[in-house]
Amino acid sequence: MNIFDRGREQAIAVFRIVVGVLFMCHGAQKLFGVLGSKGAVSITDWPSGPAGLIELVGGALIVIGLGTRIAALISSGAMAYAYFVVHQHAGLLPIQNKGELAAVYAWVFLLLAFTGPGAWAVDKVIASRKQEQALVTA
Incomplete structure (x- = not known):
């Protein structure tokens, strides 16, 4: 095993956590009018409201x-939508x-959808408990 493979799961986890926090900041900015925002939007304002909700909850x-x-697949789709519907007309x-940023987030979240969460994830805890139960009942 080479040096880059040894920390793969932890590197994916750090990547996931950092990107998720940054994505949450966009949602908080839209929905709560914080972090330098010009004001909050309602979740019913299209497309900013639903986008903010996806950013906050998905993040x-x-x-x-x-x-x-x-969550990563939905977030990727939302960012692809943002790119093609909100930005594409300008060039x-x-x-x-x-x-x-929308394009990068779309690709980053698509990557996470395929790689999974890496280490330190609730998904891993749930999977290990299911596996333990399966061994006990088998």
Whole structure:
């Protein structure tokens, strides 16, 4: 096993936690009008409200590692939507249409949907308990 494989699960976990916290900040900014926001939006304001809810709740689930793959997939879809619907009309490339962050988040969350949560995740605790129960009942 090489040096890069040894810490893979922990590296994915740190990546997941940092990205999740940053994503939550966007949701808090939209929904609560904090962190330099110009004001809060209602969750019924389309598309900012639902996007803020996905950012806040999805980010929190990703941080704790609960339903990580599903939360990441939904978050990825929301960011792809943001890129193509909100930013794309202003130019073809992300650098032209100010959609770099939406594009990066879409790909980052798609990656997490495929890699899973890594170490230190509630998903791992639940899976190990299910496995222990299966061994006990078998």
